[in-house]
Amino acid sequence: MGNFYSVFTRPIRTFNIANRAEKIISREKPIPAPQYAAADKQRKLTDEVNPHFLEEHYKKNIQLDQRLKDVFVTSKDPQEINEPKEETKESKPLPRNRYIGENKFMYEPYESTVIPEGKCSLKQALTFLLQHKQDPVTHNSENIASEYKIDKKVVDDILKYFKLYVTVAVGTNSPQPITDPIQEIIDHNRMEIEKSKKKKKKEDMKKEEET
Numbered sequence: 422m423g424n425f426y427s428v429f430t431r432p433i434r435t436f437n438i439a440n441r442a443e444k445i446i447s448r449e450k451p452i453p454a455p456q457y458a459a460a461d462k463q464r465k466l467t468d469e470v471n472p473h474f475l476e477e478h479y480k481k482n483i484q485l486d487q488r489l490k491d492v493f494v495t496s497k498d499p500q501e502i503n504e505p506k507e508e509t510k511e512s513k514p515l516p517r518n519r520y521i522g523e524n525k526f527m528y529e530p531y532e533s534t535v536i537p538e539g540k541c542s543l544k545q546a547l548t549f550l551l552q553h554k555q556d557p558v559t560h561n562s563e564n565i566a567s568e569y570k571i572d573k574k575v576v577d578d579i580l581k582y583f584k585l586y587v588t589v590a591v592g593t594n595s596p597q598p599i600t601d602p603i604q605e606i607i608d609h610n611r612m613e614i615e616k617s618k619k620k621k622k623k624e625d626m627k628k629e630e631e632t
Contacts (some may be wrong), residue, residue, distance in 0.1 A: 538570045545569060550585055
């Protein structure tokens, strides 16, 4: 409908367009846009107070111009400013991240060490899911919620809707227990870290007793 109306009214809009355009272009002065009532009132008030304000405003003041030419300020810096040298690609140090994770044998993603209360990391979720699978009585939802400071309802939902991968043998309907070599490496490294922490704690206590 819009295209039909545009095509239908086009001859009316373009009637004698050349003469109309020439008439507008040949005007000596374009019609200014209408001013606001407040601006018009301010202009009339300015004309009453000083009718020649615009002429004086745009007129060059020879006395002030000469004063600006006479003023010349020089500054001296007693200290030499050493300009910083531009760093080249060879001299510019590259950013480094030496974090390799707790497990040195796996390319695990970086996880923040600061976890807000009421939340858990992916590693923590996998850990308590595996613990709950191995021993549901000891690692129940209440113990997990108190250990990781998470709401019990959230823990119940995680244990209900999230499961670890299991392997099902061909021709059977029940999952068969298998040994996970990656999990063995994780457990071994965790035990080594705990042993090193306990050893360091004992050494610190021994130093404190000696002092």
